[in-house]
Amino acid sequence: MKNHTSTLIPGPLDSHTANLFLSQNSTVLLSTMLVAILTFIALAILRCGKIQPALHFSTAVPPYTHLTYPILGSLQYFSDPWNFLRTATEKGSVSFHLFNQSCIALSSDARQAFFSDWLTDPTLGYAIMLAGTPNLSKDFTKTVGIDITLGGRSYKFLTALIRKERVIAKMPTLYAYAYNHISGFGATTDPFESFPEIIFRLTVSIVTSSNIAANQAACNALLQIFIGLEKAATPVTVLFPWFFGPDRMRRFYLMKQFYNVMLDTIAERKKEGRNEDDAMQFLIDQGLSTMEITQFAIAVLFTGNANTAVVAPTLLCDLAMHPSYLSQVRDELETFISSFNSDMSLPLQARIQSIAYDDWTKPGCLPILERCLKETIRLRVGTPLHRLNNTEKDVKMGRVIVPRGTIATFHTSFVHHDEKIFPEPFVWDPERFSPERAEDKKTPMAFAGWGLGRHPCLGQKFATFEAYLLVALMVSLYDIQVVDERGQPLTEMPPPDLQNQVVSPPPTAIHLRLAARE
Numbered sequence: 001m002k003n004h005t006s007t008l009i010p011g012p013l014d015s016h017t018a019n020l021f022l023s024q025n026s027t028v029l030l031s032t033m034l035v036a037i038l039t040f041i042a043l044a045i046l047r048c049g050k051i052q053p054a055l056h057f058s059t060a061v062p063p064y065t066h067l068t069y070p071i072l073g074s075l076q077y078f079s080d081p082w083n084f085l086r087t088a089t090e091k092g093s094v095s096f097h098l099f100n101q102s103c104i105a106l107s108s109d110a111r112q113a114f115f116s117d118w119l120t121d122p123t124l125g126y127a128i129m130l131a132g133t134p135n136l137s138k139d140f141t142k143t144v145g146i147d148i149t150l151g152g153r154s155y156k157f158l159t160a161l162i163r164k165e166r167v168i169a170k171m172p173t174l175y176a177y178a179y180n181h182i183s184g185f186g187a188t189t190d191p192f193e194s195f196p197e198i199i200f201r202l203t204v205s206i207v208t209s210s211n212i213a214a215n216q217a218a219c220n221a222l223l224q225i226f227i228g229l230e231k232a233a234t235p236v237t238v239l240f241p242w243f244f245g246p247d248r249m250r251r252f253y254l255m256k257q258f259y260n261v262m263l264d265t266i267a268e269r270k271k272e273g274r275n276e277d278d279a280m281q282f283l284i285d286q287g288l289s290t291m292e293i294t295q296f297a298i299a300v301l302f303t304g305n306a307n308t309a310v311v312a313p314t315l316l317c318d319l320a321m322h323p324s325y326l327s328q329v330r331d332e333l334e335t336f337i338s339s340f341n342s343d344m345s346l347p348l349q350a351r352i353q354s355i356a357y358d359d360w361t362k363p364g365c366l367p368i369l370e371r372c373l374k375e376t377i378r379l380r381v382g383t384p385l386h387r388l389n390n391t392e393k394d395v396k397m398g399r400v401i402v403p404r405g406t407i408a409t410f411h412t413s414f415v416h417h418d419e420k421i422f423p424e425p426f427v428w429d430p431e432r433f434s435p436e437r438a439e440d441k442k443t444p445m446a447f448a449g450w451g452l453g454r455h456p457c458l459g460q461k462f463a464t465f466e467a468y469l470l471v472a473l474m475v476s477l478y479d480i481q482v483v484d485e486r487g488q489p490l491t492e493m494p495p496p497d498l499q500n501q502v503v504s505p506p507p508t509a510i511h512l513r514l515a516a517r518e
């Protein structure tokens with residue numbers, strides 16, 4: 001009889017199959033036991049707190065901050081970013097929002113991940129948080145005030161423009177502008193007005209147009225438009241970039257003025273058939289439209305000028321408030337200049353001509369001034385830095401997930417003003433950067449003054465040259481005293497103003513009393 005049950009009921013196993021079955025079963029059993037033991041050990045170690053769980057176990061969008069208002073979000077971010085970010089992140093990174101823009105405030109320990117990240121975009125992050133370059137499109141509702149036209153190409157152009165060969169070709173002109181400006185000061189000057197003028201002119205020479213730079217009045221007029229643009233970037237323009245309110249109207253109007261200056265300069269050049277060796281010509285030759293040249297100029301002047309225009313005069317004030325450093329720096333600069341031209345019978349203007357662009361920034365050639373500059377930047381540059389996740393996916397920054405469309409923010413004061421990294425952080429003390437103390441080297445990523453990791457400052461060399469040149473001229477030509485607006489000597493510099501989104505001059509008026517040196 002045919003066995004119909006054979007397919008339903010397993011028959012007795014032959015000895016080979018039985019052995020195989022037993023060996024497979026024991027392998028599974030052993031593996032299960034092993035996994036159980038390892039899990040037990042791992043859990044035991046974790047409970048003891050000996051090791052941290054693997055990153056992917058704890059990666060998450062940070063919890064929401066309680067420092068927020070309905071709908072509008074964390075408006076404290078605009079009025080006092082440092083205190084907001086510091087308080088909000090006391091227990092670690094947090095999420096917050098500014099109307100419809102989602103943000104993540106990273107805590108100090110997340111800085112390595114922030115600076116090393118290469119997926120998120122700083123340009124767009126800053127464009128949103130600082131209201132970006134206004135757009136002149138006719139469809140106002142669509143414009144979000146972001147320099148989207150040039151994108152990453154801006155970096156390529158800027159890198160080409162501040163290449164040393166191009167700057168070297170302009171050195172005699174830069175020296176002449178700087179010398180004429182500084183030597184023309186009277187008995188007093190407000191360095192936070194007079195320095196930005198010359199720094200703007202030097203920057204325009206390199207990244208905009210030599211014709212505009214050559215005309216002091218045109219240059220000053222452009223500077224006023226530029227300052228107006230900065231001032232009109234208010235929280236309202238950031239929160240509601242589509243709202244054509246008074247600030248947005250003002251920015252539109254000023255942008256149009258800036259654009260007209262570019263338009264006229266290009267038209268004049270074309271009419272006269274001139275082919276200048278300057279940034280504007282370079283950008284025209286790259287095929288950029290006048291609008292794109294305008295956007296590039298504003299973006300680069302903003303990045304390059306704003307910081308240097310505060311850092312250079314503050315460095316001079318910090319030196320003048322510390323006479324022993326002032327005299328050391330003066331001696332160091334005198335030795336430096338003499339090593340290129342020791343003929344003391346020549347005027348300073350002639351002697352500095354022999355110094356090449358590279359000489360100013362060669363490592364170790366002006367060690368005391370270098371430490372002073374670093375210390376001024378550490379103490380005074382306390383601002384939020386931004387990265388927009390402009391990708392299609394969520395991005396992992398260390399243990400934090402930055403969702404698509406979110407801006408990650410990190411404040412430089414987390415390191416610059418941390419007393420565990422820099423003891424007595426609000427004291428100006430350049431020796432902290434001396435080889436003996438090297439406070440910035442004892443903690444990873446402690447000094448963020450020139451950026452770190454994936455996005456270091458592209459203009460560091462040029463900015464350093466500008467600051468050194470202006471300080472060299474000032475300390476060689478004048479005896480300097482820091483005074484208040486009534487002419488009374490100041491006993492100390494005001495503390496850094498950390499209540500701003502960008503590097504800002506001191507909150508109280510500061511002047512320099514000058515006496516010409518023999």
Ligand code: HEM
Binds near residue numbers: 312386454455457462
């Ligand atoms: C004392 C003056 C300056 C200081 C303290 C300074 C500081 C910085 C810092 C901290 C960053 C990093 C920002 C971040 O990580 O989000 C940065 C980036 C940058 N800086 Fe400067 N900067 C100065 C002058 C300049 C100048 C003169 C230029 C150009 C002419 C310039 C061009 C740039 C650019 C293009 C970036 C962005 C790099 C990138 O995103 O990859 N900076 N700067």
